[in-house]
Amino acid sequence: xxxxxxxxxxxxxxxxxxxxxxxxxxxxxxxxxxxxxxxxxxxxxxxxxxxxxxxxxxxxxxxxxxxxxxxxxxxxxxxxxxxxxxxxxxxxxxxxxxxxxxxxxxxxxxxxxxxxxxxxxxxxxxxxxxxxxxxxxxxxxxxxxxxxxxxxxxxxxxxxxxxxxxxxxxxxxxxxxxxxxxxxxxxxxxxxxxxxxxxxxxxxxxxxxxxxxxxxxxxxxxxxxxxxxxxxxxxxxxxxxxxxxxxxxxxxxxxxxxxxxxxxxxxxxxxxxxxxxxxxxxxxxxxxxxxxxxxxxxxxxxxxxxxxxxxxxxxxx
Amino acid sequence: xxxxxxxxxxxxxxxxxxxxxxxxxxxxxxxxxxxxxxxxxxxxxxxxxxxxxxxxxxxxxxxxxxxxxxxxxxxxxxxxxxxxxxxxxxxxxxxxxxxxxxxxxxxxxxxxxxxxxxxxxxxxxxxxxxxxxxxxxxxxxxxxxxxxxxxxxxxxxxxxxxxxxxxxxxxxxxxxxxxxxxxxxxxxxxxxxxxxxxxxxxxxxxxxxxxxxxxxxxxxxxxxxxxxxxxxxxxxxxxxxxxxxxxxxxxxxxxxxxxxxxxxxxxxxxxxxxxxxxxxxxxxxxxxxxxxxxxxxxxxxxxxxxxxxxxxxxxxxxxxxxxxxxxxxxxxxxxxxxxxxxxxxxxxxxxxxxxxxxxxxxxxxxxxxxxxxxxxxxxxxxxxxxxxxxxxxxxxxxxxxxxxxxxxxxxxxxxxxxxxxxxxxxxxxxxxxxxxxxxxxxxxxxxxxxxxxxxxxxxxxxxxxxxxxxxxxxxxxxxxxxxxxxxxxxxxxxxx
Numbered sequence: 001x002x003x004x005x006x007x008x009x010x011x012x013x014x015x016x017x018x019x020x021x022x023x024x025x026x027x028x029x030x031x032x033x034x035x036x037x038x039x040x041x042x043x044x045x046x047x048x049x050x051x052x053x054x055x056x057x058x059x060x061x062x063x064x065x066x067x068x069x070x071x072x073x074x075x076x077x078x079x080x081x082x083x084x085x086x087x088x089x090x091x092x093x094x095x096x097x098x099x100x101x102x103x104x105x106x107x108x109x110x111x112x113x114x115x116x117x118x119x120x121x122x123x124x125x126x127x128x129x130x131x132x133x134x135x136x137x138x139x140x141x142x143x144x145x146x147x148x149x150x151x152x153x154x155x156x157x158x159x160x161x162x163x164x165x166x167x168x169x170x171x172x173x174x175x176x177x178x179x180x181x182x183x184x185x186x187x188x189x190x191x192x193x194x195x196x197x198x199x200x201x202x203x204x205x206x207x208x209x210x211x212x213x214x215x216x217x218x219x220x221x222x223x224x225x226x227x228x229x230x231x232x233x234x235x236x237x238x239x240x241x242x243x244x245x246x247x248x249x250x251x252x253x254x255x256x257x258x259x260x261x262x263x264x265x266x267x268x269x270x271x272x273x274x275x276x277x278x279x280x281x282x283x284x285x286x287x288x289x290x291x292x293x294x295x296x297x298x299x300x301x302x303x304x305x306x307x308x309x310x311x312x313x314x315x316x317x
Numbered sequence: 318x319x320x321x322x323x324x325x326x327x328x329x330x331x332x333x334x335x336x337x338x339x340x341x342x343x344x345x346x347x348x349x350x351x352x353x354x355x356x357x358x359x360x361x362x363x364x365x366x367x368x369x370x371x372x373x374x375x376x377x378x379x380x381x382x383x384x385x386x387x388x389x390x391x392x393x394x395x396x397x398x399x400x401x402x403x404x405x406x407x408x409x410x411x412x413x414x415x416x417x418x419x420x421x422x423x424x425x426x427x428x429x430x431x432x433x434x435x436x437x438x439x440x441x442x443x444x445x446x447x448x449x450x451x452x453x454x455x456x457x458x459x460x461x462x463x464x465x466x467x468x469x470x471x472x473x474x475x476x477x478x479x480x481x482x483x484x485x486x487x488x489x490x491x492x493x494x495x496x497x498x499x500x501x502x503x504x505x506x507x508x509x510x511x512x513x514x515x516x517x518x519x520x521x522x523x524x525x526x527x528x529x530x531x532x533x534x535x536x537x538x539x540x541x542x543x544x545x546x547x548x549x550x551x552x553x554x555x556x557x558x559x560x561x562x563x564x565x566x567x568x569x570x571x572x573x574x575x576x577x578x579x580x581x582x583x584x585x586x587x588x589x590x591x592x593x594x595x596x597x598x599x600x601x602x603x604x605x606x607x608x609x610x611x612x613x614x615x616x617x618x619x620x621x622x623x624x625x626x627x628x629x630x631x632x633x634x635x636x637x638x639x640x641x642x643x644x645x646x647x648x649x650x651x652x653x654x655x656x657x658x659x660x661x662x663x664x665x666x667x668x669x670x671x672x673x674x675x676x677x678x679x680x681x682x683x684x685x686x687x688x689x690x691x692x693x694x695x696x697x698x699x700x701x702x703x704x705x706x707x708x709x710x711x712x713x714x715x716x717x718x719x720x721x722x723x724x725x726x727x728x729x730x731x732x733x734x735x736x737x738x739x740x741x742x743x744x745x746x747x748x749x750x751x752x753x754x755x756x757x758x759x760x761x762x763x764x765x766x767x768x769x770x771x772x773x774x775x776x777x778x779x780x781x782x783x784x785x786x787x788x789x790x791x792x793x794x795x796x797x798x799x800x801x802x803x804x805x806x807x808x809x810x811x812x813x
Binding site: 167 | 355357358364365366438439440441442443444445446494495509510511512513535536537538539541542545546548549550551671699700701702704705706708709718720722725728735
């Protein structure tokens with residue numbers, strides 16, 4: 001286990017270092033001057049220079065790179081060029097929207113997908129299987145932003161039960177927050193659930209062919225018992241892998257849903273920062289997100305070991 | 318299985334509770350105003366984004382003068398002023414009993430500080446040119462400020478009404494980006510970044526207090542989301558609605574008022590006057606004759622917009638209607654191109670920034686110019702790229718931009734500007750304008766200036782950007798037009 005951890009930490013550091021280089025170089029190549037974006041088309045040359053000086057953009061490339069990486073190591077994320085507030089504060093604000101939303105969507109998707117997948121597998125080639133697979137097919141085919149718009153049309157515009165979007169803020173209390181999260185959660189969860197149900201079903205079907213299932217049946221274990229206790233646990237590895245990928249996506253890849261529901265999440269922050277050339281926000285966010293994805297993968301690996309104790313020995317999965 | 322059932326039941330129940338606790342009807346002294354672009358910060362003295370002024374101008378911050386909804390100069394923090402005989406010395410008498418939102422009192426020193434800060438060497442004011450004529454700013458006593466100019470400047474009082482010229486307090490000036498402290502009728506309350514900015518009434522306001530108790534600016538970047546937010550009643554109105562294609566839907570809905578006003582945005586086919594064929598006046602004239610303004614307005618703006626024949630706002634009293642000087646005439650255009658030495662046309666590049674007027678308008682312009690043989694390659698660019706390639710490096714043939722600053726015809730006198738238009742004649746006109754204070758004489762010069770750039774076809778003059786206001790029919794007092802970039806909420810109220 002110790003070797004396993006050491007390996008992981010080493011990969012983490014190395015990946016992040018490579019990520020800093022890639023991000024820095026890409027942003028250097030990207031055309032556009034943050035000062036010009038901020039000051040617009042009437043600004044005078046000396047004003048632009050004054051702002052570039054203030055932002056530290058006039059320093060040589062390698063000085064800026066080493067300063068940035070040095071700051072990252074000491075945990076200093078710097079000050080946003082455009083918002084003029086600490087980047088850490090900015091990101092924290094957005095995480096309080098994106099993280100709970102991702103968690104809710106993931107939970108809902110799992111709660112829908114696993115039972116459906118199990119039902120489909122246990123009724124292989126029967127009407128129930130067909131029904132679940134049709135649902136899954138539709139779920140994969142429908143773009144989530146379109147589904148989101150249908151939800152707003154029904155629940156906000158027609159029934160006027162829920163707000164069409166926006167984030168009430170945590171200080172408004174739990175009920176308004178849940179109300180702002182409800183529709184986005186459904187819009188995010190259903191397409192994910194469709195994929196997850198499919199994966200669960202096929203993984204289960206594969207496991208159900210194995211010898212130990214026949215043995216269990218021979219011992220007289222009930223069908224339900226075989227499904228939930230023996231088969232599902234052994235089918236979980238691919239399911240957990242997909243869930244890990246989906247969670248990484250939900251954290252930062254939900255910009256379209258954030259736009260439809262005008263939620264101030266991480267995805268929109270990145271998009272905005274790129275278009276305004278708020279380079280320091282872009283750089284640090286990308287690094288943080290890379291770290292988050294690596295951490296999620298790491299946790300998925302730990303889960304593997306939990307699901308399948310044979311993997312604890314330090315061997316790779 | 319039963320465990321899962323319990324969990325599912327619990328979730329369904331909690332969702333039900335959440336739905337049932339539906340919101341109470343909004344009290345009638347609060348307003349939720351939608352906006353597309355979020356300001357990056359809230360200090361209008363340190364950024365060009367119109368969205369900054371659209372939140373804070375006249376609401377949180379005030380200047381010596383203020384621009385009212387008709388574009389007229391009105392007293393602001395200066396209750397009155399006198400101008401010396403030689404038009405170079407302005408003596409401002411300040412309002413008494415004014416204090417900043419943090420309790421600090423407003424005095425002549427604050428004016429001296431604010432104006433000097435804006436024109437200082439390390440100033441990051443996006444409109445520093447406004448302060449260029451100032452020679453010195455001194456306080457005579459705590460209620461009187463004397464501003465001396467190097468030369469008479471006819472637009473000085475108007476310029477002091479811009480958002481970039483607001484008066485700040487030395488103690489709080491550096492923190493205005495995130496915690497703006499002004500003298501206005503609204504106080505900054507909170508900013509949930511990416512979602513909303515909340516302002517509350519300043520009960521200690523020196524002038525007529527605002528009628529609204531709270532004003533919330535909600536940020537909704539997506540036009541489709543803006544439609545649902547209005548329909549769902551989450552938002553009371555948009556001073557400038559982002560989806561002109563949906564206006565018909567709102568017009569037919571009795572819950573809303575739709576007001577089409579005008580802006581200061583001259584939307585032009587900017588031309589690089591020193592590049593390739595575009596150097597040739599005949600080529601530029603040919604383009605002017607090949608532009609079908611009505612088709613552009615209909616196609617790109619769903620019919621909302623006023624055609625222009627020069628770089629000037631049609632609602633301004635000094636506007637000269639020059640549309641007829643270059644009517645839509647393809648034969649003439651082809652003939653001019655042939656005379657210029659391009660009987661078979663030529664190839665060029667049009668770079669289009671993100672706003673829909675540019676992207677949609679650009680495609681229509683390209684197809685119109687193709688009819689006379691000018692084959693344009695369309696290159697969409699994002700805003701930062703546009704500023705870098707087009708604006709700074711002048712690496713472009715044609716582009717489409719709406720110039721939204723009020724009274725900005727003076728940019729044609731800047732020979733290093735991205736139009737690359739260097740006309741001593743025009744520059745002389747602007748110098749003369751600067752030195753002229755009488756309104757009639759100024760209007761005459763402005764007329765000459767409009768005629769000159771129209772005759773020289775510096776750019777393709779297309780249309781004045783419209784302002785599509787959509788709001789609840791019970792709201793009164795929102796601006797129909799925007800003579801400056803602002804959403805002045807001081808006189809907004811609800812009727813039953």
